[in-house]
Amino acid sequence: MxxxxxxxxxxxxxxxxxxxxxxxxxxxxxxxxxxxxxxxxxxxxxxxxxxPLDDVRVVVFAGDHGVSAQSAYPREITAAMVRVFLAGRSGVTVLAAQVGAKVRVADLAVDWDGFQVPDEVTAHKIRRGSGAIDVEDALAPGEAQAAFEAGRAIAAEEAGAHVLIPGDMGIGNTTVCAAVVAASLGLPSAEVVGTGTGVSGEALERKTAVVAAAVRRASGRVADPFERLTALGSACLAATAGFLVEAAMRRIPVVLDGIFSATAAVVAEEIAPGARQWWLAGHRSTEPAQAFAMKALGLTPILDLGLRLGEGSGAVQAIPTLRAxxxxxxxxxxxxxxx
The missing domain is CATH 1.10.1610.10 (Nicotinate-nucleotide-dimethylbenzimidazole phosphoribosyltransferase (CobT), small domain)
Structure with missing residues (x-):
């Protein structure tokens, strides 16, 4: 490596x-x-x-996941939400405006169907969607490394920022994160799976079963972080990991958001030991996997507002505290x- x-x-x-x-x-x-x-x-x-923390930038890493069937929302929401980001009407764009932060969207693996988006959004695209991790790999050989390098390139493009925030958009991403955290830290699937977009009852049981099946399928292949991302991750997760590593190498402070960036951070720290010294945890997510990730990284969230939106919305709320x-x-x- x-x-x-x-x-x-x-x-x-x-x-x-x-x-x-x-x-x-x-x-x-x-x-x-x-x-x-x-x-x-x-x-x-x-x-x-x-x-002064005048130049705060959020990069939302977007992509579809093959396990989106476990979510309370359909896969098509990912593409629709990218358009909402671009229109400035999403949760994170509204909240970012309150603290003067800029929001950028990077499409790594959105499965678009007939929508037109600006070229700068798709400049680092790796693929359309990802595999259903309980039955197949998320990525093809070499795609995890390519996405990681794309994330590094995106961080390099944002090198003038005083603070960077990695956001996320992708229906099914909490399922992917639970699997990666479980495999990374050797945890039982039942302990890391959360409600995500709001599933409960039988739907939550199915989600837990999918994570358990994914981790079993990938057992024996997760020692290498890129192989783990290939088997269980996604292009946007690998890109976020690359983004975090490059930011640390460039001495740019990063405020992590919820479960998605926390999961990427666990992998990124494994790839580039010491990178975590450049990261803060913006807020405490309601997803249990984030708590395990934060403990592994030695990070304590700044805020605890019960947020579970993602997008970078929780990390944005920590900026006034940093300015104070x-x-x-x-x-x-x-x-x-x-x-």
């Missing part, structure tokens, strides 16, 4: 930030998580105070200056 060298955040900037935070006009540690985030941003930017963290270290006075 190729090597992806990841630089470490600046330890000297972090130490300087911690010293300054302890000297602000407040009891030591009294601003809690905000202080931790301020030090993290300082280390990521290599300067105290960290730079920067403000305290940039603008608060020092105890030493009191007269």
């Amino acid at each position: 190729p090597s992806f060298p990841v630089p470490a955040p600046d330890p000297a900037a972090r130490a300087t930030a911690l010293d300054r935070l302890d000297g602000l006009v407040k009891p030591v540690g009294s601003l809690g998580r905000l202080e931790e985030l301020a030090a993290w941003l300082s280390a990521a930017h290599g300067v105290v105070p960290p730079r 963290a920067r403000a305290i270290i940039a603008d608060m006075g020092l105890l030493a200056d009191l007269t």
